[in-house]
Amino acid sequence: MKLISDLKIKKIVYQGYGLGFSDYTPIFVPQSTPGDILDVQVVHKKKNVKFAKIVKIKKASKYRNDAGCEVFGSCGGCDWLHIPYDKQLEYQEQIVREIFRDIEITTIEDIGFPEQDKYYRNKSFYPLSLQNNNPVYGMFEKRSHNVIQHKNCLIQPELFDEICKVVVSYLKASNMRIYNEVTGKGNARHIGIRYSVATGEIIVILVTKNRKIPFSKQLVRVLNESFSNIVGVVQNINSRSTNVILGDSDKILFGRDHIFDEINGMRYKLHYRSFFQVNSQVTSQLYNFVKRCLDEEKTVIDAYSGVGSISINIANNVHRVIGIENNSNAVSDAKDNAKLNNVTNCTFICSNVENVLDKIVVEESVNTIIFDPPRKGLARKITKNLPDFIKKIIYISCNPTTQFRDVKLLMQEGYKVKKMKPFDMFPHTYHFENVVVLERNEI
Numbered sequence: 001m002k003l004i005s006d007l008k009i010k011k012i013v014y015q016g017y018g019l020g021f022s023d024y025t026p027i028f029v030p031q032s033t034p035g036d037i038l039d040v041q042v043v044h045k046k047k048n049v050k051f052a053k054i055v056k057i058k059k060a061s062k063y064r065n066d067a068g069c070e071v072f073g074s075c076g077g078c079d080w081l082h083i084p085y086d087k088q089l090e091y092q093e094q095i096v097r098e099i100f101r102d103i104e105i106t107t108i109e110d111i112g113f114p115e116q117d118k119y120y121r122n123k124s125f126y127p128l129s130l131q132n133n134n135p136v137y138g139m140f141e142k143r144s145h146n147v148i149q150h151k152n153c154l155i156q157p158e159l160f161d162e163i164c165k166v167v168v169s170y171l172k173a174s175n176m177r178i179y180n181e182v183t184g185k186g187n188a189r190h191i192g193i194r195y196s197v198a199t200g201e202i203i204v205i206l207v208t209k210n211r212k213i214p215f216s217k218q219l220v221r222v223l224n225e226s227f228s229n230i231v232g233v234v235q236n237i238n239s240r241s242t243n244v245i246l247g248d249s250d251k252i253l254f255g256r257d258h259i260f261d262e263i264n265g266m267r268y269k270l271h272y273r274s275f276f277q278v279n280s281q282v283t284s285q286l287y288n289f290v291k292r293c294l295d296e297e298k299t300v301i302d303a304y305s306g307v308g309s310i311s312i313n314i315a316n317n318v319h320r321v322i323g324i325e326n327n328s329n330a331v332s333d334a335k336d337n338a339k340l341n342n343v344t345n346c347t348f349i350c351s352n353v354e355n356v357l358d359k360i361v362v363e364e365s366v367n368t369i370i371f372d373p374p375r376k377g378l379a380r381k382i383t384k385n386l387p388d389f390i391k392k393i394i395y396i397s398c399n400p401t402t403q404f405r406d407v408k409l410l411m412q413e414g415y416k417v418k419k420m421k422p423f424d425m426f427p428h429t430y431h432f433e434n435v436v437v438l439e440r441n442e443i
Contacts (some may be wrong), residue, residue, distance in 0.1 A: 001042040006058060009036040012091040014099060014401065016079035016430030017051075027052050030142070031073050033083055035061030063087050068154060075148040077139040078155060078428045085117045089424060092432050096422045099400045103407065109421035112289070114281040117427040121156040121278045122261070125192040125205075125245050126164060128171075130178040135171045137164045137191055145181060155428055159227075160193050163204060166226050167191050167219070174214040181241075187213065189238060190245050194272050197280055198262035203232040203255075203272050207245060211237050220254040232256045234272055246273060258333070263287060266312050268337050274330040275306045277433075279425045286396070286423050286433060287313040290370065293394055293419065293437050294318060297368040301360060303353045304372045308334030308346060315343045318368075322360060323348040354379045361387055368392040377402030383409040393438040398425070400434045407436055414441045 009018035009032045018032030020040075026049040029040055037059040040052035057064075067073075067081035080088050093111050114120060126137040129147035138149040153161065171178070171188055179186035192205030204223055206213070213219075213235060220233050232255035238247025250257070258271045264284050270276050277283040291314050294300070298319045302311040305323030307330050315321055315338075323346060325331050331350040338346045349356060353373075360366065367389055371378060375398060383406055386393075393410060397403035400422075407417060415438040423433040 001044075003039065003041055003055065004052065005039050007038050007040050007052075009034050009038065009061070012095065014095050014430065022050075025050060029054060030079070031082060033061040033064040035063055069150070069152075071138075071148050071150050074141050075139045075150060076142040077150075077153065079430045081154065081428050085427065088427065089113055092422055092424055092430075095430075096400055096420070096432070096434055099404050100407075100417075100420065103404070103411070103417055105417045105420050107419045109289075109419065111432075112282060112285040112421065112423040114279060114424070114427065116281070117424075118154050119157050120281070120427060121160075122196065122280055123192075123194045123276070123278055124156050124160055125190050125207075127190055128178050128188050130180070130186075135168050135176075135178045135188070137168060155426075157195060159195070159202075163193055163202070163223070163227060164191050166222055167204070167206065170215075170219045170222060174218070176214060179209050184241055192236075192245070192272065194259055194270065196259050196261035196270075199260050200229045201231045201259035201261075202227060202229055203234060203257070203259050204230060205234045205236055205272050207236045207238055207247070209237070209239050211249075211251070216253050224254070230255070231259060232272070236272075263309060264313055266309070266337075266341050268307055268309055268312075269333045269340060270307060271329045271333050274327065274333050276309065277425060279427075282423050282425045282433075283309075286425075286435065289421055289423075289435060290314060290394055290396070291317055293392075293435075294368065297392070299364050299366045300368045300370060301357070301364075301366050302370045302372075303357065304374070305334060305348065306330045306372075308337045308348060310370060310372065311346045311348070312337055312341055312343050314370075315345055319345065320364075321346045322364060322366070324351060324353050324356060324360070326350065326352045354381050357382060361390060366390065368394070370394045370396070372396040375399040375402065378406045380409070383413065386410075386413055388414075388440065391440045395436045395438065397434050397436075398431060400432075403434060403436060407438065410438055415439060416441055 004022045007020040009020045017028035020027045028051045039056040042050045042052045072081045138147045141148050177186040179189040187208050190207035194203045233253040236250045261268045300318050302323040305325045311321040311323045334348040419437040425433045
């Protein structure tokens with residue numbers, strides 16, 4: 001592929017690429033920084049744009065710094081460790097404003113961010129691999145399934161590496177074979193950890209292909225001897241040839257399959273499978289923002305409600321909350337969480353949102369909906385023909401491009417964007433959460 005010399009990076013765009021131009025052709029370069037002058041190698045083309053990798057940094061941007069990680073650039077865990085954190089926040093705000101540039105927004109608030117931008121993750125899963133006949137763990141290389149080892153990951157608690165090393169030692173001692181994605185042979189597939197900063201509780205998950213594993217009591221013993229705050233050790237069984245991490249069945253080897261966490265004074269039960277934001281500090285800010293956006297609402301739907309964390313957080317500000325979630329484990333946790341916090345005005349329904357939303361909004365006289373969908377966004381069935389009495393929508397998204405698409409559709413239904421605020425939930429990556437508040441035009 002073609003070598004391009006002296007490419008100047010003009011800006012950062014969504015998905016973390018630096019953007020430069022060669023003969024008026026856009027060139028997208030990962031791990032670059034505005035102001036860099038680079039020699040780059042084109043790696044592939046897509047329509048009228050090209051994607052390239054850095055061959056040489058001819059002149060480093062004044063905004064480029066040392067990543068501080070020996071595997072940055074190959075490991076798929078981070079995108080922006082080479083950029084000072086204050087500049088990362090500036091770029092995030094620029095990106096979201098650029099995506100929503102064609103929409104009139106009454107108020108755009110500054111990005112929310114954590115006090116500590118390192119060691120923030122409260123949950124991680126690590127693929128296992130065999131390298132030089134030794135089991136290793138790490139993160140997948142960008143755009144591949146090669147496992148990249150690290151010495152010290154800067155976005156997870158150091159505790160996570162200590163736990164993984166103990167599990168790897170057990171795998172060696174027990175001679176358990178490491179799963180091979182190509183051949184389908186082997187047993188040990190992933191190591192997972194879920195952790196609460198607030199309570200200190202930890203669950204360790206070992207994902208295997210087979211139900212039977214050797215010396216499981218030994219694994220429990222060494223983990224408990226090394227880490228006194230482990231409350232559960234779970235074996236998840238995934239026998240399928242798939243990129244999906246977790247299988248459908250599991251065994252509790254020790255303790256329980258959930259931890260307890262706390263956000264904004266509320267206590268939450270989190271099953272190891274259930275979705276929960278990975279950055280507890282920024283989650284607290286986001287939930288408080290959602291609460292501020294509510295004003296005397298009567299009945300609110302929390303769509304894609306997960307373990308009920310938003311529902312419970314806003315319960316004191318509204319008459320009633322109805323959570324809708326299709327993950328049965330999460331719904332079970334949500335019901336337990338309501339009881340745990342003595343919240344009596346939350347109801348949780350296990351179903352796909354698009355299947356029941358129309359019926360519930362009419363039967364329950366709902367006037368506000370909170371959407372927090374997966375990355376693919378909302379089904380067209382949801383955004384079309386919402387009843388006039390739905391006066392407010394609070395739309396939380398980790399994918400601003402699908403969110404923009406849906407917001408445009410909602411505007412066709414008579415809504416205006418009153419407020420927007422991004423949150424850097426994932427420092428040192430290009431990902432962020434964005435909250436858009438829409439209100440129905442007065443007729």
